[in-house]
Amino acid sequence: MTGRVAIVGVGATPCRTITPDVSYKEMMFEAAQRAYSDCGLDPRKDVDSFVTCAEDFWEGTSIFDEYVPDQLGAVLKPTCTIASDGIYGVATAYMQIAAGAFEVVAVEAHSKASEVLDKAQIQAFALDPIYNRPIVPHPYLLAGLEMRAFLKATKNTAEQCSAVVEKNRGNALHNPWAARGSHVTRESVDSSEPLFEPLRQLDVAQHADSSVVLVLASGDRARRISDRPIWIRGVGWYTDDGSLETRDWRKATYAAMAAERAFEMAGINDPAASLDFAEIDDAFSYKELQHMEAAGLCAQGESGRLAEEGATTLGGELPVNPSGGSIGMGNLLEANGLMRIAQSAIQLRGEAGANQITSAQRCFALSWRGLPTTSGAAVVLERVE
């Protein structure tokens, strides 16, 4: 079975805690070189359209879309920038191709988090200025509030969240792309510095720098370009009524709906049984559990037990974040979702090295746009023999 749109090229710079040797443009150029070389395309001749994902405040430059074409080979070609997570960029490229507007589209997202000297202030500035900013001292308060609500409603525990950290930091140890691989035990997470309780220091995915570029192509072109295309079977994206007052802090409704739509498009009724692994947002440890339950990868209230018992490890029934996720690879700001897809594609191609899951064929990737948002996007990816 073939499809309408496939990923034919994958490129990224390895995640690093600092990248003082290159500018953001040079980092994007390197990722783009890798992606175009991966699929043997020349961007000046072969790529019809470019989509980049960036938020001005993270970039330190207003109207950032003016700063993307040259380093991607996109000057005077159709280019647009989306102020959102990378999976929204993939969804946009998918639509451009499915609509027949273009045959080959490149998608880029990146993080130069090490050069954002006031990261917390940017998230704090995303809060409602009138009702919330005078009250909320730090954006991590929102993670503390959400973690408490989720754990209480589902009877999962903070100790089970620690198992997520142990797994993801451990998976990252064997992933050469990852910046935050480490032997972190559950106990050391439990005893790490309390932030806004119950959130602890090691529950937080620490930032990293990286640029990710994917090249997507229409069905016919994809088969000509690549002998190992990764097909996009479903996409979905939703934003809740995100006000801090109105949202239901117990659950990730945006993720549930994005996943439901992506699974429906892909014709998947039973996600847990149909998927070989999942790469889902884990910007905080509890978010991995919350997103598993939202996406229906397990029953409500079951995610913590599965993490604790090792069902989501590399050798488990349904490996979650075999790449190490954001906790293990580094939080990449708007590039988190694109890195989840890039890692999924590598895994489906059988190129994941020590982290390879045997004969992985179908997977699910989910992004969250981070604090303080209730926005997320999902895709279902498949390799065809």
Add this chain to the structure above:
Amino acid sequence: MDRVDRPQDIKYWYGGIDTAYRYTVGIAGERFFRELRDTGKILASRCHRCNEAYVPPRLYCVKCFSELKDYEEVPDDGWYIHTYSTARNQEGQRLQEPLIWVVAKHRHVVGGLVHRLTRASPVDVTIGMRIRPLPKEKERRIGSILDLEGFVPSQ
């Protein structure tokens, strides 16, 4: 690509943004903050079609997209803790009394308020606990969310 390989050769340029904004509270916000300042009461806007009330009040209904014109007082009774969090440190300093924040919701409205919980110890706080808003004394109210001291336990 050839990379810089001597750390002392790495150059940076520092820059930032120095800008200020003025945020209009809007038609519904004006009603909310005047009421809070003048009477110490919390105001909701009501959609009669959906039979829902919104706090903070909005000019429109989230469910049916109607324009909302009616406002009503939210009774002090009916508030409860949807979720909460505590901090024992602030800017690296250990606090004598931990700070508590709550997402306060109300039985009869959609929404609620995010604020501090005072006159309570973290060990006594639970999700679902009944609380009530505590306005500052009238002379100190200026028409801001800080016109509330926060929430306090009902009993």
